[in-house]
Amino acid sequence: MTWSTALAPLRNRSFAWYFASRFVNTLGSMMASIALAFAVLDITDSPVALGQVLAARTIPMIALLLYGGVIADRLPRTLVLQVSNIGSAVSQGAIAALVLSGHAEIWMLVVLSVVQGAVSGVSFPAMASVLPQLVPREQLQPANALVSLTRNGMMVLGPTAGALLVVTVGSGWALAVDAATWLVSALLLLPVRVPPKEAAGEPADTIRELREGWTFFWATPWLWRVVVGFGGLNLIHAGAWFTLGPAIADDTIGRQGWGFVLSAEAAGLLITTVVLLRVRLERPLLLGMLGMALMAPPMLLLGVSPHLVGLVVAAFVAGVGTEVFGMGWNLAMQENIDDSMLSRAYSYDALGSFVALPVGQLTFGPLAAAFGFEEVLVVAAVVYVVICALVLCSRSVRTLPRVPVAGPEVSPASP
Template sequence: MNWSDSLAPLRNRNFAWYFASRLVNTFGNMMATVALAFAVLDITDSPTALGQVLAAHTIPMVALLLYGGVIADRIPRTLVLQFSNVASAISQGAIAVLVLAGHAEIWMLVCLSIVHGAVSGVGFPAMASALPQLVPRSDLQPANALVSLTRNGMMVIGPTLGALLVVTVGSGWALAVDALTWALAALLLVPVTIPPRESAGEPADTVRELREGWSFFWATPWLWIVVVGFGVLNLIHAGAWTTLGPAIADDTIGRQGWGFVLSAEAAGFLVTTVVLLRVRLERPLLLGMLGVLLMAPPMLILGVSPHLVGLVVAAFAAGAGTEVFGMGWNLAMQENIEDRMLSRAYSYDALGSFVAIPIGQIAFGPLAAVFGYRPVLIASAVAYAAIVALVLCSASVRNLPRAPATPAATVTTTTP
């Protein structure tokens, strides 16, 4: 694969606008991740409270994922995304105003996070399944890599910039930028047109469509095995890394240091994405799960000896490995699942993968208070590695190959 092939999706007008929308949205989100964490810690110096705010976003998102999948398989996905982006802009804007005005309380952030999580649950399946309709199958890997490149590039500068804003002008400004990017992302989707999918000729029936999606999910071993594994992996990651991480950083490497760690993780994503623009990824799930294993060392370092240099190096490696999985997973889904089922498959994937995240977000703060940060983080790293090993015991995961690079049947082509 040469550089011309790698950049081919950008010559497609629809994909280019979709790409731009994802770019600006990701930039705001990367700053908001750091800003929201420290906004909560400024109100109450409690990782338990932070876990509650994070869970308030995750729970309604998970609850609405299946419905979002049915919607995205039924009506134009760009319309679903525009609705989700506008509603997210409003909810994030309200959080930013409260923080900037100094009137924010935990219960307010919880309520607004519920709204933001709900619209995210509706929009996620549409976002994940729109890309295969924008490019031919032969361009799926470079298209996914380009989207990852924007995300990972913004992840390099976003957390550091967000942390810089937090320590200079306050977390509210980073949250305000995130709100603006949600609105701009909605506008950038206006020129995107996706050809209508063929109708099965049957009336809409949400329950029937959910059952059909579940039957497909359960009949595809590699799909449900990885999803079940990630249900536990994401619980551990959300509790040990996302919830306990900022609290430990506050007392050790500092807030700016935590921004450097998150940016190093993003740099690992970015470097790997550039490699994947040129290198075809074979055995996507085998290599992806081996990459995910690299998330265990930074958790271990965080618990044993949270020094900045060690965490930066380990986070970089973890980011690289996670990006390999992300690419492998998207290719496995997009190449092996037909379009009419793809949004529902992504919704069941997200439901299974995300459903336990609130448990980690809520439980790890109290667990650390009872048992101590160090034992909880060490146990988390060991459990994380063990789950990856169990998933790799499945031959359907280890042996899943890439599909032949044949053009998709229906793709919007480049316009003048």
């Protein structure tokens, strides 16, 4: 692909506005993730409490994912995103106000995180499936890459900026910025236009639509096998990296150091995204699952030798692998699943992938307290690699090719 082809989606007015919305929103979210973690640790100094707050957001999100898939296949996806952005702005603004005023308590953060999780659960399938409505099929890879470029670029700056705010003026300001970006993001979606939904041949029936989604999901081997594997991978990632990571950093490399580590991971994501703007990704799931296995080394280092330089390098490499999977997975979904089923397929994907997140968030703190941080992280890294290998035992995962598209700029898919 040429650079002209890579940037072609930005010449589409609706995609350009959507791209701007994601840019603004992602900047705030990247700062907020690290700010919330250290806001909780400032209140309790307990990784168990941090796991509880994270799980409070995750559980309702998971519970509403399937309903969100039905809503996104039934209503305009941009409308779903706008309403959810406003809900997120209100709940995040309340958390920021509590932290800034010094009145925040864990139970308050838990309640507001439940609200945020519910909103995210309804909106996630719409956000994941809207791109095929904004660009032609031959522009799906560059469109996904541009969205990833925004997300990954902000992931480089966001954690470091968020950590800087935490150590200078406190966690509340980063949370307040995130609340404002949700509102701006909703406004930027106003000019986005998507094709109208075709009139349904029969009255809306949520149970029937959920059943149709499940039938499709189970009948697609590569889809459900990757999703089942990611249930285990996300359990480990949420518990080992995002729950134990900040706690270990507090006692070793420091809060600013943890921001550098997360930014290094994002730099790996970002550089890979730039490469994927030009290079067509073949065998998307084979390369993607091999890439995911690269997340194991930084978890191992976190437990065995939590030194800043080693963690930064390992996190960068893990970011490269994670972005290869992210691109491969979106292309596999968007090229092989009809638009009328896409949101529900993404909702079952998210449900299966995320259902174990709260388990990891709630259990890794107690496990580390009982058996030791190093022991838990070493086992987690080994199991992570084993899960990736098991998923790749499926021939449907290893051999899934790209869908060929017409045009001189795109190479044909592998046989």
